[in-house]
Structures are given as C-alpha cells and as structure tokens.
Amino acid sequence: METIPEAPHAAGAEHRSRELEERIAAEPGAFRVLTGDRPTGPLHLGHYFGTLANRVRLQRAGVDLFVLVADYQVLTDRDVADRLPEHVEGLIADHLAAGVDPSSATIFRHSAVPALNQLMLPFLSLVSVAELQRNPTVKDEIAASRQTSVSGLMFTYPVHQAADILFCKANLVPVGKDQLPHQEITRTIARRFNERYGPVFPVPDALLSAAPNLLGTDGRKMSKSRGNAIALSAGPDETARLIRRAVTDGDRYIAYAPETRPQVSNLVLLAALCQDRDPHDVAAGIGDGGATALKKVVTDSVNEFLRPIRARRAELAADRTYLRRVLAEGNERANAVADRTLDEVRTAMGC
Template sequence: MTVLDDTELHTDASYAASFARSRAVHELIDDPASAERTKLRVLTGDRPTGPLHIGHLFATLKSRVAIQNKGIDTFILVADYQVITDRDAVGDVRAATFGQLADYLAAGIDPARSTIFAHSAVPEIGQLTLVFLSLVTDAELRRNPTVKDELAATDGRPLSGLLLSYPVHQAADILGVHGTVVPVGRDQLPHIEQTRAIARRFNTRYSGGEDYFRAPDALLTEMPVVPGLDGRKMSTSRGNGVSLGMTADETAARIRKARTDSERRITFEPERRPEVASMLRIAGLFTGEAPEHIADRIGDGGAAALKAELTTVVNDGLAAHRARRADLAADPAHLESVLREGNTRAREIAARTLDDVNDRIGVRY
C-alpha cells in the first residue's frame, strides 16, 4: 500500500483516514468518562459577509450548541479579516459581526462556556500565518480545491495573495489557539489536511520532533441540505434565503415572491421541480417531516398553499430565536462585552503560542 505524503491532501485513502479519526472523536465527545475528552478544543466559525440564515442554523449553529453543552471547550471565530479574501467591497463588517454574534447567543451559544473572538482582535494569528507560509509550497496551495474553484470563477481576474494563502490563514486560526477538532463537511477536508501537514512540518523543522502542535482532526458532520428558495444553495448574496433576523412579515414577503411553477398539485421531484422541492425540504427541517409527506398533505392546494405552509412553519420555528435576538440587539453594550472578553481570552492563548513558536525558531528577543 502506498504511504501518502503531506502533499496528497484529498484522496480516497486520506478521506478514509480522516473518517476513522472523525468517528473516534465523535465517540470521545460522547464519552463523559474519558480523560482524553478534556484535551479537546473545537475551533469553528463564520465570515461576517451578511446576515446568518436558516441554513446556518440547521447546518452549524445547532451542532455547535450541542458540542458546547457536552462540556467540550469551544472556540468560535468571527473571521472578519477573511471577508477581504475574495471581494473588493466588504460592506458593513462591524454590523455583520455583531448581527452574527447576536444570532450565536440567541441560538444558545453560552459565552461562559464558549469563546467567541474576532480575527482582527488577535494579530498574533497574522504573525503565525507568516511563519506557516514557510512550511507550504505554491503548488500545494494551488491544488487546494477552494483555491482552484475560486481561481476558475475569476474569469481572468488575478488571484489575490490572500486568497492563495487562505488555507494557511485557516491553519493559523486553528493552531494559534491549539484547536484539536474542527467540524467540517467533506469538501473542506483539504483545509484540515493542510493544517495537519503544517503542524507536522513545524514540529519536525522547528521543534526537534516534539509534538508542540497537535495535528487537528476533522469532525465530519452530516450537515442537512438546506437549499435556497430557488433550488440553489442558500446564500445571502443570492437573496434566496430567510435570514434569522428577518421579521415575520419580511419572511412572508420573501417566501411569497419565490418562484415555483404552474402545476397545481404539489409533488416532491427535486430534478424536475427544484423550487418546489426546496420549499418542501425547508419546511421539513422545521417540522421533522419527510418532504414527500408534506407534498401529499398539501396535494392540490398549489403554490399558494405550499407558501402559506412554509411561511407558518418558518415563522413559528424562528419565533423564540428572533425574540432572543431582538433583546440582544437592543443591548449593544452586552454584545461588545461578550466579544471583548472572548477576544481577550483568544489573544492570551495566541500570544503564548506565538512566543513558543518564536522561541523554537530562535527569534524571541
């Protein structure tokens, strides 16, 4: 059997190894009697590019709350510096950051048990990125699927240095606070494999083989498919989703304007009727029903009945979240305090990490 080296980051063999490690981590998280469990630190996060929507709620927020509630040390990054990775106009990053924070807390993230911090408040991450760039090659970065996809979508626009080095910046996010577990979908595995390679190479080159950095494990998650109202992936920029901060009336208006088709009977046929299928799937996330059963119940009610059903279940399902969110948004001083405290804790850890790194390189004066 061929042994994979650090440059082979996304093969079937590497996926199988990642899957096995992920399964072991899942078991460890669910075993409160294990002493090894106390050594886990989860690192996850989002870019504040716009309001969080119901896709975020079901795909990530609920799982973060569950991990936190099991007593696992959890760090959640507001990746504000990464907003400039692939865009010229960044919008109101500050407003998006605090909106994101309000949604985190409304969803059940407890700042007493989870550390929420912002990229821009932890400059040590940028310094670690500089060190880690010495441990990767240009060819490796260009092979990363995220970088390749972005490059293919640029239509000839030059690839920014920040986008090219995006996987290294992510490695600094994780290793800077000594994250050991990163929840991801399969498509993000190359980023975790790159981080594991950087950790190993640093240990070999600068730490005499001592495992100063623990190679983090991917926690592969079965994220539910949360399509947009138009059948494509839900995205704030496409205007095809329902933001968590929308009012009930705004939600009703967004759903009412969504495109369907002219057929009277509602059926769940994703290939032939993607918009209708998307609405049925979203409704199912809130009710727990299979999309086919919802379609059968609506029957000949047509698009109007489908949209009415979806509006009701979404607004009912988000009512408690929205009430908590409104209370939080009305107290900006509290939100600022939560982020400031998280920034302080994350920076203390990252500063110690940078000192240790500089010691090992021999540049601490």
C-alpha cells in the same frame, strides 16, 4: 518537502466522523472546536441548519468552543470591508440568539489577536506555492470571486485558516465534504511543524457535518449576496414574501424527491427541519395542495421556528454594549491562548 496528501475520501471521512461522535459523547472535554464565519451580513437559515445548530450542540455536549469572527478574511474577495462594525455585532447577535453561550464559548475576531496572525509567517514556510495552487478550495474561491487578479490574502487563505485552527490547538473542525482538501493543508502544516521543530500542535480532525444542503428561494445556492436567503433576523412579513417568490414546478402533487424535483423538495425540507419531522411525512401531508399550500406550510413553519430566535436577537441587537463586552472578553481569552502558543512556537524554532 513532501507533497500534501490528497484529502481522505468522503467514505473514510464519514467513518472517522462517526468514531469522533462516539468519543465526543464519552469524553467531550477532550475536544476543542474552532469554527467561524466572515462578517459580511446577517446569518440565514442555511447557516443555522448547516453550522449554527451543530455549534450549539457541540457546546452543550461539553466541547470547548472557539468562534472566529473572520474580519480579515472579508478582504479575500472584495476591496473593502463594507459596514464591518455592524456586521460583526450582528454576527455575534446571531450566534447568541441561536443558543451559543458566551460564558463558555470564546468569540473573537481576527484583527484583535495579533499572535494568531503572526503564525502565518512560519506556516507559509511549510507549504509550497505549487501546493497552494493545486488546492481545489482556493481554485473555487478564485473562480467565485470573479476578480481579474488574485490577492496574496486569497492565495494564502488556507494557511491563514491553519493559523486560525492551530493557534488555539483545536483538535476538531466541523466541515462539509467540499472543505476536506482545505482542512488537509492545516493537518499537513501541523505535521510538518512538529516534525521539523518538535511537538507543538495537535493534528486536527475533520468532523463531517450531516447538515442538509439548503438551496435559496430561487433554486440556486443560498447566499446573502444573491438575496435568496431567509435571514435569522428577518421578520414574518419579509419571510412570507421571500417564500412566496420561491421557485417550484408545474406538478401539483407535492412530493419529496430531491433528485427529480429539487426546488419543491428544498421547500419541503425547510419545513421539515423547522418542524423536526421527516420530509416525506411533510410532503404527504400537503399532498395535491400544490405550490400555494406548500408555501403556506413552509411560511408558517419557518415563522414559528424563528419566533424565539428573532425575539432573543432583537433584545441582543438593542444592547450593543453587551455585544461589545462579549467580544472584548472573547478577544481577551483568545489573546491569552494565542500568546502562549506563539511563545511555544518561538521556543521550538529557537527564535
């Protein structure tokens, strides 16, 4: 078994992503995207600007969108899937409130699509233990979990992700630069299967996101579990409270300088994203107003930006029957696709 190639350098991946964006603009119907999230709590502004807005953009451009509610993957780094039904419905509400159209997007959950998960078996035969051990994303997940032992689900997470992507024959996967090694395992599995059994799967391309990396209000990575993120469902008062607690620095003059003033620049960037303006212009408008003026601008900007999303999400959350119907219809579509793919796999393998 040949070794999994190293993930493409970021520069090469960025060049390829620019080519893909041109092709998407010219022929969006030629692409199917697989993307998704683990249902571990409400999505926040980091999710919105990092992934959700891009999903909506691609769908509106005409790309076929599959959104995975990765309920099985909740168990990769925890013992139980806490409050899972609530988090699944909340995840769907967040997507719809952000602008994903359920009439054309396929929104589904892992546990409802048996044929998808069955692809894990042949896919595991196409990678070695050593290859999984070397995967930097697996190493990071294991380190971040702080667990004394590693479950088989966590160890084989990249193979499960390959099944997520390939079951629907997605040919485009939006990722950040840190996920390129992870994506390369999916590409390798697709190539190896096709070489061994015949052409069944496309080799999916990574579409690098140009999304900024937003920090949490404490200056660390934005995370649900750290309590440093502003949820899409957060009310105006909670948003104001979180921003008042945000870390800044002692320099009264506000400037956008991510390298030297990361906490202040993060708040400036958040306001700029919500206003759809250049962060340097936002900073210049605040000038020597200091942290108090900065936090007021950020609070007002975020609350105004989230106002229609919050209103739509509140309507959706109040109609759980509708959310369940959206998921049921998405599960049905995903099952039909997965069953066809599994039939092709069985035929190709002769089993």
